[in-house]
Amino acid sequence: EAFQLSQNYPNPFNPATTIRFSISKVGRYSVNVFNVLGQKVANLYDGLAAPGTYSVRFDASHLSSGMYIYTLTGDGVNLAKKMALLK
Numbered sequence: 001e002a003f004q005l006s007q008n009y010p011n012p013f014n015p016a017t018t019i020r021f022s023i024s025k026v027g028r029y030s031v032n033v034f035n036v037l038g039q040k041v042a043n044l045y046d047g048l049a050a051p052g053t054y055s056v057r058f059d060a061s062h063l064s065s066g067m068y069i070y071t072l073t074g075d076g077v078n079l080a081k082k083m084a085l086l087k
Helices: none
Strands: 016-023 027-033 042-049 053-058 066-074 077-085
Touching: 016 027, 016 066, 042 053, 042 066
Parallel strands: none
Antiparallel strands: 016 053, 027 042, 027 066, 066 077
C-alpha cells in the first residue's frame, strides 16, 4: 500500500468538505490547508498515525471563495491537491 491523498469531496464545496488520505507506514503526519498565497489557513491533522486510511472534515465557513491547496506531509511524503470553495 502506498501513500495517497484523495481529491476532496465534494469539490467545489460550500462550506465543508471531506479529505481522505492513506498512510503506508507508522510516522508523524500533518494535513494542512493553504491559500493561493501560501499562507496556512487550517491544520486538519497533526500527529502519529498507523498504516491505514483516514478522513478529515474541513469547515471553510470563515474563509472567502477561491482556490485552496491541501497537503499531506510527514515521514517521507509530501503530497498536495487543489480544491475550490464557492460561496
